[in-house]
Amino acid sequence: MKLKSKLALTGAATMAALFLGLNANAARMDMVDVSNNNGYMSTAEYTSMRNEFGVKAVTVKISEGSTYKDPYAASNIANVQAAGMYINGYHFARYATKAQAIAEADFAGRTAKAVGLPIGAVLATDVESQEANNQYKSTNDRNNAAFMQEIQKFGYRSDIYTSGSWANNKMTIKDKTGWIAAYPYVVSGKNWYSSNHAWQWSSTAKFRISSGGFDVSQLNSDYYTAGQKSKVKPTNKAAVKANNRKANKNIYKPADSAKWVKESKTYTLKTAVKLRTGASTSSNTITILPAGTTVNTDQAIIHGGYRWVRQPRFNGYGYLATGSASNTLEYVKSGATHTYYTVKSGDSWWTIAQRNGLNMATLASQNGKSIYTTIYPGQRLVVR
Missing domain, CATH: 3.10.350.10 (LysM domain)
Structure with missing residues (x-):
């Protein structure tokens, strides 16, 4: 879904694996968020998430900016409900002004109604875009408040999703609000963001009958389960325990485990983007490509929390991030690319x-x- 920073894997991973074998406080897979990046998701897949992994709620992408509607929102909502789990939605924010925030909230609310998001569900604003990064904290706070107030007019509850590095830095996230993304090396042993509604602790979780990686979160309140203690019960508690421990142990891998996949595609940049010498935010900047630039790419990779593409150039290659590892741009799944x-x-x-x-x-x-x-x-x- 999103823009999050990941730390480099260290030797602590070995100790973490040993620690996890005894620690009962493993991060839980309470909630999954999905979008067009995950492709079509069947009721059977959601049922497996519920019964074998302990997933209670699913939050689906509804919209982005003022024009984009997620093509899988309606089927995701219907299939999650058929699987007997709580359903919520999110809007990927592009607003930079209060007027834009209100307009995007109106667009998100209308779209959510049209695709069947039930009244009373959460419709969160996903705030991690370059537009938000360019604003003062006070401006983001004003814009987020305007979005959430407008969303309530459609009968939805509101919340803010953002990364741990942005929370109370780029915007204010008060206690008993917020869905925060932060990916520690040692997942267990600490309940991160326990004063907030939810903590997203991975974007690469694997489920048995679903391809690709998924964003998973631990719920620290009942906000995303309709304001009530969850009534969702898995049918295989032993599998839930085993799968949860496995996810905690194996979620992080060295950066070189990622693989490039072929992708012949043309992008038109919505905002200015840095073209780098390598697929890393620490790589040197070749140039800054302005908004409106057309970029032809030949390969793509998920690396360091971002989705990178490679641009052939007259003297080699340039690399640019198209967004977070599971952003709205099409996600190329290694070994599961689509035709x-x-x-x-x-x-x-x-x-x-x-x-x-x-x-x-x-x-x-x-x-x-x-x-x-x-x-x-x-x-x-x-x-x-």
Whole structure:
């Protein structure tokens, strides 16, 4: 989902593994957040998260800025509810002014209603963008307050998601509010941000029947479970315990474990971005690419908490972060990359399905849609 800083792995990992074997205070996998980056998620996947991993709540991406609507929001909401878990939503904030914050809240609220987010659910503002980074703390506080006040008009409860390094630095996060991301080496042994609603402790958690990595959080209050003690009960408590311990032990790996994957893609930058000599925030800056620049890339990687892409240049390569490790830009999963088809004039669900050896329902569902959803020329659909 988001912009978070990760520390480098140290020799403490060995001690951590030994410590975890005895420590009962492992961070819990109470809540998962998902977006278009995770692709289509079935009810079976959510049911597995509940019964085998102890997940109680899921928070799905609803929207971003003033125009983007997550294409999987409706199917995620329906499938989470079918799996019997609490459902919430979040909006990736791009606002820099109070007026923009109110406009984005109106857009997020209308979109949430349209995709079926139930009244009373949390609709959090995910504040980690460059726009917010450029503001004074007082400005971010004013903008966040305006967004959350406006969201309540739609019948939703509000909250702020941000990184630990931004909390009470870039913006104020009061006790008994907030969903904070921070990734320590030794996950167990301390309940981080216990005075806040939730602590997100990983963006790379693995689930048995789902591909890729997921953001997982420990809930420190009942805010994300409808303001009540969770009624969600796993069916396999032994599996929950084992899977939770495994997640705590194995969530962090050396940076060189990441793999580059092919990605021939063109980006148009929304904001100015630093082009670097390597895929790291500590690498030297080649130049600053201004907003509106078109960038052609050939490879992508998830590394150091960010999603990086490589730009071929006349004298080598340049590297830039497209966002956090699970940002709104398409996430390329190692070993699970998708094949896409671009809709042409005259295409229909039936013709595309036939061309790719699928039935219409399968094609539509893996794109978070139904066969009654209108498709348009230029739209990209997952076919593999």
